[in-house]
Amino acid sequence: MTPPSTDSASAPSRRRRWVGGSSAIVAVAAGVLVLLALLALLADVVTPYDPLKQNLIKALQWPSASHWLGTDDLGRDVFSRLIYGCRIAVIAAAEATTIAVLLGVPIGLFIGYRGGWWDWVVMRVVEAIVSIPGIMVAIVILALLGTGLHKAMIALGILFSTSFLRLARGVVLAEREEVYVRSARVVGASDSRILLRHIFPNIAPPLIVQVTLTVGAVLLAEAGLSFIGLGVQPPDASWGTMLSTAAAFMDLHWFLAIPPGIAIIVTVLSVNLIGDVIRDSIGRGIAVGVRPGTPAARFESAAPPAEAAGPVGVAIDNPVLRVEGLQVMVAARDGGEIPVITDLSLGIAKGETLGLVGESGSGKTLTGLAILGLMGTGVRTTHGSIALNGRELRSLSSSQMEDVRGNEVAMVFQDPTTSLNPAFTVGSQIAEVLRTKKGMNRKEAWERVVELIHRVGIPRPEERARAYPHELSGGMAQRIAIARALSCNPSLLIADEPTTALDVTVQQEILDLFRDLQDEFGMAILFVTHDLAVAADVCDRISVMYAGEMVEMAGVDQLFAMPRHPYTRGLLTAMPHASDRNPPLPTIRGSVPRPGSWATGCRFSNRCDFRTAACDRRIPLMGRERLVRCVRADELVLEAAQ
Amino acid sequence: MSDDALLEIRDLDVTYWGRALLGLKGKTFHAVKGANLAIRAGETLGLVGESGSGKSSIANTVLGLVPASGGSIRFGGVELTAMKTRYPSDIRGQIQAVFQDPYSSLNPSMTVEEIVTEPLRVHTKMNADERRARAIELLKLVSLSEEHLGRHPHQFSGGQRQRIAIASALALTPKLIVLDEPVSALDVSTQNQIINLLYERRDALGIAYLLIAHDLALVHHISDRIAVMYLGHIVEEGPSDRVYRAPAHPYTKALIDAVPLLDPDAQRRRRADRKAAPAQERPRVAATGCPYKNRCPFAMPRCQSEMPPAFPVASGGTANCFLLDGATATVAAGSADEVVS
16 A cells, blocks of 8 residues: 555645735724724824813814814814724624624524524514514614613624624534534534534634624624614714714714724725635645646647647548547636647447547546536646537537537436426426427427436336436436436437446446437437446547556457556456455556646656656657557557456 | 354343443344354444344354354354453454444544554554555555555545445454445445455455445445344345345345336335235334244234244255245345346
């Protein structure tokens, strides 16, 4: 057993990712919050005047050198009051948010984990509270408690605790079904330990966002409550009371509203922005894909597709599909692009099934999607040609492509239960294709639907056409998906792991169905699978993919009788029923390299037992009857699998 | 069953209740019906079946995640079903598990060190240094190293994650590990690495495995005995080689024959055979009699009404099929050669 390769990116680089173009704004926001905290702490030191000291002679003055922001109706210095307002704002935000978190999160965790009656009762109470406008609830609570900053903040804390409660409960409900929670129970962790140690840390990212949103909302609510006289009481300075004063003198001196208004806006914006940034940086990465800064394989993007002279791939007369020199690139985190499929050429004749086999990360699924023009954002075809029935698909507009899909090319996906829309009957989903692509009317379409459903081997087709996807078994749903794919009689069918999610006995039936339908409809099939035995059953020719390129292509009998590429051979011997002995079972050491970390020469060389110096340079596909990308293919005597 | 069984399951029933309004119990679903199994110390039992066969329900019941609704589970002589899902600490520590999906079975917010040492924190009084030392030792057992301690699960590939899960399951050196489809989410070349690792650790530490899987070919490599489930019933049980090479129950044979072979020619022959005798579409669930009667090519009148008991198979084990009533022949000798070839 070899130690696994280190295929992970370091945490710091991931953490610094968000600091990109918006770093200046982030710095400003952080600066605002630091300033706010400092002003709150040092209000006594930095204020030029006592915020409560009145001077009626100098009332309602405009900004001047002695009063930077002017004075209010009682001649108090607005600048000093604004700074004291910072203190109130910080206290208010901290108090209300703390109360909300301390009240909401534990209750939410508890009811989420316990469920049952506890959950039911608490949630009904919460629903009652949130169904009333928040400010009303706060006023009611204040009516019970009396007015004043701290009482107002308790009221707001209770009010905002409902959102923390629902957040915590939602996270628990989602996480407790996770396998890692089951693992923790098997380990023997107590309920409280599972809740606090296993589930709670996963609440952090949404919790931080909620905290920042709440801080912003509290600042606004405090201003609102003080404005209507229920929060901070005059003469104390808060941004809310300042606004309240300004409102009274709007006609006389509109400037009074500006300083507290801007203070509130800037603070709330800064808090929310910083919250987003924190959330992004601690968010758990879902498989850190590519390591930035590995230019090794990038040269290929500039290289002309394939140095091979003449047509690559076994010559086929009038192929339905001909792909030549296909290269697909995916956007990298560092702004560049990384190749995920390089120099791929293949052709499929009418009535032929070409298997595309390989492990995860080989690019086999992406090949199917590239042909359909259905790659996600950040993925694009950069080189090569894709010709379907002689027509170049890459030159088509997206609306022309839409027309091609469904009509000329159709696809069957791995999981039939998710590839069918749960909201519609299966019959209507097939009928929809017929009506939009073939222009059939309702009745014609329905008749054809029943016929198709019958054709894919489902008994009582009229009845089954009216069923919803969840009412069908996996095998039955896959038959429906196949019927839908064949509804417009496509010349090419792309099947991506169509039997992987099914039980073996059902798999066998579906594979037989593919064969039968091909005999009848005569379409070409591109069959993508990781299971070589499935490929042995259903394919006429097989193309083995490894790390974004084809390493071998041969007729099905030849490939299994005598695999020529060491990778193909490794895969064959690793199949469970290939070997007949007890462990250790044969393995291929290491793992499939990720895009961006491919070797410049043979991409399999670091896992290969037959490596030589010649493997370090780029190796073309060679051969005529069958193709292989290995410099030692001829000299190596590769015995048959088994 | 024998006295030396580490785990002994007798007449186990597992029933789920659907939720009706206000948490009242609704429809029942019998996931496991009258299952009998035994695993000796250090032995591997492969439990095979298709989705919905009840194999995972047995695993979850043994692990105390789901209560049994009838029958008994004895572990080291202690009756577990009476405890429902609240196993005492000493038993919890002796039964560990590795689950199928390496992407969701590790807590994303914990480091490898925390994941691997969690059983030690719960069950032992080791201090942080001792736990760390043990964690390094465990990582070495699964071919990972000290440098991985501080990393989070998302930084690892599927195979590496499964190694981490195995390291955690080994932490307390349990007597039994339940492996619920441990490699079915992995690529073939990685699958065998994990199977080899499990095999090595078993022999070195004398751990028994309850291996739940759908792939008989894979299970056969590592199991001492195999039990086959169909619709909640165990239909066949016996020594691994016997069950794989000479299946006695028609369902086991169908299961083996359905796995495609790496030989295109053999597949063509099989397909021609299937064409010659097309299977009829009939409901899979049987209310009375043998659970497999609706799909069975050998169904007899007796299978319609009577539930077949476990008949002994001459070359070892049992099969619940009336074909064996008095007879000793296996269902079809042909399947064995085909699989080996």
